[in-house]
Amino acid sequence: MDLASHVDDRSPRGIAATVARLVRGGDLRPGDRLPTVRHLAADLGVSPATVSGAWQALSAVGIVISRGRAGTVVLPPPASWLPPRYRDLAGGAPARLDLSTGTPDPELLPLIGPALSRVALQRPAADTGAYVTAPVVPALEVLLRDSWPFAPQRITVVDGALDAISRTLERVAGYGSRVAVEDPGFPPLFDLLDQLGLERVPVTLDRHGMRPDALERALDAGAGVVVLQPRAHNPTGVSMTSTRARELAAVLRRHDALVVEDDHSGEIASARDVTLGPLLPDRVVHVRSYSKSHGPDLRIAAVGGPASVLDGLVARRMLGPGWTSRLLQHVLVDLLTDSSAIEAVAHARRVYHARRRALRDALAGHGIAIDPGDGINVWLPVHDERTALVRLEAAGIRVAPGTPFSADGGTTSSNESTDAAGGPADPTQRAHVRVTVGLVGSEVEDVARALALAAAE
């Protein structure tokens, strides 16, 4: 197509608007390549910087993507069923190696087939269909209570950690309430808070978890709920130490806030299952997901905490999904008790640990130091987020952009940030990308080289 002939306003804005109109009208289709900056600039008689400004504007709103030497390409429209930050994470072109997902390596999940057939043989169908019996199958409740890091008044099973957090927040935080969250933190949590009309109060982290001084400021600012990840924090890999747990509990005792602990990595984390539960009786809701250890498609998380929160949560769910598939609960019971499944999860934990170390060592060889951390993600500091993404894409690697992880609601890859709870800017708040290192096997040297190049100025 002769793009220049459609442009009547030759400013960057005018050129971008023309392209956007052509995409909307279907004249330019997903996958179509835009002319090169030099060509279009010559055709229009403007400077290359003008066209480049237009391409940047289009790229910022997700209409096109720059693929380095392969040119600038029209993207498919965003999936409108995804919440905004999920959309940011999911956008972009497919890649040879997708390290953007934050999901476990399917090869490292325990085998579900044998568990399914054992359950099918052992469980009468009638057991799985009752509306008004307890939503947790008794054998699972016993296993959960035995392995829970404290003695909760109530324990139940829901459809994933985010279901647990969502339903807890709906019970305890009315519209406009303030919620302290980690910065950086889990983007869908921020989308959830926006959706519920809750105000984020960002709390910065150091190598041991939430900073007590930053938490104190968030609570002083009126946060009535604190959501934190006790270990293998997504995206930074940080885990809370027991000393830090005591420090945070001391701060929390001076305030009247509920803590929601999102142990999203569960059994694949190498760090201990640390909790504020025993330190703050009846004020901690602890969530353990089985997505990373046993498979995201089981859709099972357990949630334990005070009756005042959990009873209402269960009652509300009775008017929605009712309960989490008892069939799948039985599968989880099987996987938690079968020796080869137990060994598979332990093996996964060791492999993830080894993969983190391997990437950390390989990056060190390129002069990049990252904290050891835990879990399946690495939070890689980069000079510029967008440049890093483009360079990695040219190498066939996709990682997650860092911006959606910012609790400040930042939408640019700025290298600067301030602590919204009033503290000084934290050095860990520079531009970053998130790399799901849990998916990096034998190609670690290649990945490290590409990451080092991507991170550079």
Ligand SMILES: Cc1ncc(COP(=O)(O)O)c(C=O)c1O
């Ligand atoms: C921090 C955090 N919380 C919650 C979740 C969602 O877990 P689930 O699959 O149990 O809903 C994830 C998934 O990656 C996560 O990283």
